[in-house]
Amino acid sequence: MSKHVLLVLILFMAVLPISAQEVAYNGNPDRSFLIARGLAFEGHRTTARDTLYRILSKYPDYSDVRNLLASTYSWDGNYETARAHFNKITSEDRQNKEAWVAAIKNELYADNYYLAYSLSNKALQYLKNDIIIKELQSKALSDLKNAQAIKSEKAIIAKQIDTVAPQVAKNRIGMGLALEVFDVVFDPMIYSHIEYRRETQAGTIIPRINYSNRFETHGVQYELDFYPKFSKKAYGYLNYGYSNSPIYPLHRAGAELYLNWPKNVELSAGMRHLSFTGATANIITGSIGLYKGNYFFSLRPYVTPITSESQSKIGLSGSLLARKYFRDGDNYLGLNAIYGYSPELKQLRSDDVLLAESLLYIESQQLLIEYQFSSKKDTNNIYKSNFGITRQELAFDSGNYYWSLSAGLTCQVKF
Structure with a gap:
């Protein structure tokens, strides 16, 4: 009898794990x-x-x-x-x-x-x-080519990839021209730039020359952007600009860190520094971006603390960007809504004096529309048009506003 009991116990122990899982x-x-x-x-x-x-x-x-x-x-x-x-x-x-x-x-x-x-x-x-x-396809192709360049024994695979995919352009030259007109006070203003963009293993480098004619004054600014790559999920933004013209900051500098998070979310945090003659502005900024299908949304605030002997204030402004991409990242339609004034975006003058800190507290609203596209036959030529409307309080006449319209065109050539 004990043998039968032992056999039953063994069978019970054998099926117990299966039953427990079920x-x-x-x-x-x-x-x-x-x-x-x-x-x-x-x-x-x-x-x-x-x-x-x-x-x-x-x-x-x-x-x-x-x-x-x-x-x-x-x-x-x-x-x-x-x-x-x-x-x-x-x-x-x-x-x-x-x-x-x-x-x-x-x-x-x-x-x-x-x-x-x-x-x-x-x-x-x-x-x-x-x-x-x-x-992700472009990144995989770029990473593959970089790995093959380091390991010469894989050169044959690199040639195979080149036969099924187009060569990724690492250079761009671009130039742009924009005009802004006002309903009162100010004469039309002209903005232009020319830049060169180079993709490297360390990141993207963009030297740029800006030229403007504003307040009946000509001015040139020299600027350099660098987007260093830290890892697959992190990259940065560094900027420096110099000008001896009164319609630009004497010095401008910026730094920001971008992190890619799950669910196609991108977060960033950074600062901007603008140095005018007799005044400076330090701006805290950041962004939260979301990719949803062919759409991209980004919210960016600007916080500018101002401290003087008599008082301390904080200037607040921000922008909300929405884009719909078409066949690739170079083709999109975008809408940018901006509230509040930030000297990172614009500088104005009153009575021949450049305004920096005081403009942080005036009322301002902007709506900008942008459309970037490339030819179906020649994707190396990229064009971007933009149109904007601004309502802003007059710095020298509080409570009264002006309206302005702006339009511009930018052309880029990849090679």
Whole structure:
């Protein structure tokens, strides 16, 4: 009899794990997913994966759960396991953009640039002309070419890639001209610039010369922008400008750090410094940007603290930008709404005196429309037109306003 009891116990112990797995999860999958997502974002990814696997044991087609599970593996550097889960999602749900984007980024993190490029090509078959996928495609191609340049033994693969994809232009020359007219007081103002843009492994470098005719005064400003690349998720902005003309700041400098976050969100924080003759302005700024399909939205505030012997004030202004991209990042329609005055955007004069700090407190509203496009036959030529309308309080006549209209055209050539 004892032998039979022992046999039953052995069989019971053998099937117990299976039974436990079958009844292990009976909770609310949506609620459990939210809890697991919070754990994953807080760094408790092992615990989060336990919950995600339990959900999948009962709901194997819950794509959001599997996508988060794959992402946790990707964040931990386990790219092969992440790839298997991403492949399962994209093979069953061809329109799941979030999974395609995460899958391509997983290969970029793993330095599998060719696979990332191939995945982006495949994704574009189902998500045609998606701007995010196209940007990842361009990055994968660029990273692949850089890796091949370093490792000369892969030169044959580089030639194969060049046969299926266009050469990425690393140089641009651009020039622009704009005119602003006013309904009262001010004479028309002319703004122009010429610049050269160079893409390097360290980042993008843009030297620029600005010329303006404002307040019946000619002025030239020399400026340099640099966008250094720190990592796959971070880059920066550095700026310096100099002019000895009274219609420009004597010195201007800027610095900002941009970080790419999940869900196609980009955050930044930085400062600007403007030095006029007898006055300075230090501006705190930043931005929050969101890519949603072919759309991009960005909110940017400007905070300018002013401290004098008699009082302390804060100047507030900001802009809201919305763009719709078309076939690539060089073709878009944009709308920019600006509220408040910031000397980073404009400088004015009153009674032959350049106004800097005092203009931080005047009322100002601007609406700008921009349209950038390239020819279908020759994408190396890019054109940008813009139109703006401004309502602003007169600095020397508080409570009264002027209206202005502005229009401009910019041309760029890539090579």
